Amino acid sequence: xxxxxxxxxxxxxxxxxxxxxxxxxxxxxxxxxxxxxxxxxxxxxxxxxxxxxxxxxxxxxxxxxxxxxxxxxxxxxxxxxxxxxxxxxxxxxxxxxxxxxxxxxxxxxxxxxxxxxxxxxxxxxxxxxxxxxxxxxxxxxxxxxxxxxxxxxxxxxxxxxxxxxxxxxxxxxxxxxxxxxxxxxxxxxxxxxxxxxxxxxxxxxxxxxxxxxxxxxxxxxxxxxxxxxxxxxxxxxxxxxxxxxxxxxxxxxxxxxxxxxxx
Amino acid sequence: xxxxxxxxxxxxxxxxxxxxxxxxxxxxxxxxxxxxxxxxxxxxxxxxxxxxxxxxxxxxxxxxxxxxxxxxxxxxxxxxxxxxxxxxxxxxxxxxxxxxxxxxxxxxxxxxxxxxxxxxxxxxxxxxxxxxxxxxxxxxxxxxxxxxxxxxxxxxxxxxxxxxxxxxxxxxxxxxxxxxxxxxxxxxxxxxxxxxxxxxxxxxxxxxxxxxxxxxxxxxxxxxxxxxxxxxxxxxxxxxxxxxxxxxxxxxxxxxxxxxxxxxxxxxxxxxxxxxxxx
Numbered sequence: 001x002x003x004x005x006x007x008x009x010x011x012x013x014x015x016x017x018x019x020x021x022x023x024x025x026x027x028x029x030x031x032x033x034x035x036x037x038x039x040x041x042x043x044x045x046x047x048x049x050x051x052x053x054x055x056x057x058x059x060x061x062x063x064x065x066x067x068x069x070x071x072x073x074x075x076x077x078x079x080x081x082x083x084x085x086x087x088x089x090x091x092x093x094x095x096x097x098x099x100x101x102x103x104x105x106x107x108x109x110x111x112x113x114x115x116x117x118x119x120x121x122x123x124x125x126x127x128x129x130x131x132x133x134x135x136x137x138x139x140x141x142x143x144x145x146x147x148x149x150x151x152x153x154x155x156x157x158x159x160x161x162x163x164x165x166x167x168x169x170x171x172x173x174x175x176x177x178x179x180x181x182x183x184x185x186x187x188x189x190x191x192x193x194x195x196x197x198x199x200x201x202x203x204x205x206x207x208x209x210x211x212x213x214x215x216x217x218x219x220x221x222x223x224x225x226x227x228x229x230x231x232x233x234x235x236x237x238x239x240x241x242x243x244x245x246x247x248x249x250x251x252x253x254x255x256x257x258x259x260x261x262x263x
Numbered sequence: 264x265x266x267x268x269x270x271x272x273x274x275x276x277x278x279x280x281x282x283x284x285x286x287x288x289x290x291x292x293x294x295x296x297x298x299x300x301x302x303x304x305x306x307x308x309x310x311x312x313x314x315x316x317x318x319x320x321x322x323x324x325x326x327x328x329x330x331x332x333x334x335x336x337x338x339x340x341x342x343x344x345x346x347x348x349x350x351x352x353x354x355x356x357x358x359x360x361x362x363x364x365x366x367x368x369x370x371x372x373x374x375x376x377x378x379x380x381x382x383x384x385x386x387x388x389x390x391x392x393x394x395x396x397x398x399x400x401x402x403x404x405x406x407x408x409x410x411x412x413x414x415x416x417x418x419x420x421x422x423x424x425x426x427x428x429x430x431x432x433x434x435x436x437x438x439x440x441x442x443x444x445x446x447x448x449x450x451x452x453x454x455x456x457x458x459x460x461x462x463x464x465x466x467x468x469x470x471x472x473x474x475x476x477x478x479x480x481x482x483x484x485x486x487x488x489x490x491x492x493x494x495x496x497x498x499x500x501x502x503x504x505x506x507x508x509x510x511x512x513x514x515x516x517x518x519x520x521x522x523x524x525x526x527x528x529x530x531x532x533x534x535x536x537x538x539x540x541x542x
Contacts, residue, residue, distance in 0.1 A: 029453035187308035198319035
């Protein structure tokens with residue numbers, strides 16, 4: 001079954017890549033604009049940290065490592081999931097969800113992965129460059145275990161972010177006139193642009209145990225900066241599994257309330 | 264004679280026409296009020312995040328970029344209010360209408376497209392302000408320890424209202440002129456995004472202009488964007504003496520006239536090449 005879904009996903013990727021390359025100009029412009037936005041955020045971080053030095057134990061270079069991780073996660077989310085989250089409301093409004101439900105595949109999988117924004121994938125090197133630049137100014141490079149732990153927690157963060165985002169767009173099954181549902185995740189995700197340590201303690205607890213933004217950037221980057229621990233790694237894995245299960249349960253619950261828009 | 268008395272003057276007819284458009288658009292926007300909550304979160308959450316970051320960054324510092332912590336937090340509160348209340352976002356719809364040919368339905372109607380969008384956006388800002396007020400008040404309450412509302416004189420209050428109205432009008436003209444580029448270029452999403460980024464940077468939307476390095480502030484002095492957010496913000500924070508108020512408003516007005524002329528010029532040239540496929 002896993003091979004079947006991997007073959008299906010490969011077909012989605014090929015199809016989306018071919019479509020993107022038909023509009024090469026638009027493709028290049030989108031990449032350029034995204035890089036300009038990334039550079040401007042970096043400039044802002046630089047300007048602020050040049051004025052204040054370190055903030056609650058995070059230096060300018062630590063912030064580059066964190067921001068590089070943020071860029072990687074952001075591009076993975078918006079590239080692999082974004083087009084589907086933005087489209088979902090139109091499925092409900094136009095009745096296209098009926099067509100999705102008749103497909104012989106898991107409907108949550110199809111609704112979440114059919115379309116890919118290939119621009120975002122080609123922006124990944126920018127995130128790597130920023131992250132590498134920050135790491136180059138650290139006292140020492142992270143070890144293999146730290147890098148693997150960082151990668152695992154980033155994947156957990158991706159799955160948690162996906163689950164939260166998908167549960168938000170699922171609400172459009174009830175609130176049909178919510179075509180901006182796909183955008184609802186963005187302001188919440190931006191909280192991860194800064195380390196959790198800058199926020200008040202109660203907010204940190206909320207962002208670790210209720211809405212786990214901690215696993216988007218702060219916890220994985222902790223491993224690269226030599227501040228990670230096994231408990232955080234285990235908790236990240238458990239939280240990802242719990243949120244994925246919750247999003248699936250919520251999706252199945254929502255489908256029972258779906259009233260088709262077509263005859 | 265009776266018929267002449269019954270017929271309202273042309274200006275009254277124009278006013279009734281655009282007032283009807285505003286009411287219809289208000290009703291339409293209310294139907295999508297759930298969307299407005301999301302766009303308001305777009306404005307409030309990033310500001311709240313930056314306010315918390317600055318509180319951490321100040322630590323025991325008295326001033327950063329010439330501003331105290333209270334001034335910085337109050338600055339972001341006002342920035343959020345202005346983002347919700349006076350920031351039009353019609354450029355995407357306008358560009359799509361041109362690209363996909365939907366503009367044709369407006370060209371055959373007895374309305375001027377620029378004023379049609381201006382009236383619709385005014386209704387939208389009013390609706391966003393109404394929906395965003397509780398969130399804004401919540402933000403002010405959460406950060407009440409740091410927010411320091413300055414005492415406004417009548418002159419400052421009136422000046423602020425005029426500056427905000429001029430800022431809204433400036434943005435309408437800027438964004439319209441950019442959107443009209445769709446007459447020549449099929450896809451201008453990148454142009455719109457880049458403009459929004461540069462505008463927000465030099466308008467003081469992300470950080471106060473005093474935080475930027477000297478060379479960037481020098482570049483910003485030549486651009487009109489500081490008159491969009493930064494000038495009304497400084498006015499709201501009580502940093503503009505009454506003597507400089509009129510000069511600032513005149514600067515805004517001058518840029519408005521220039522941008523309106525530019526928008527009209529681009530529109531007129533664009534209509535000559537408009538083919539209206541689709542629609």
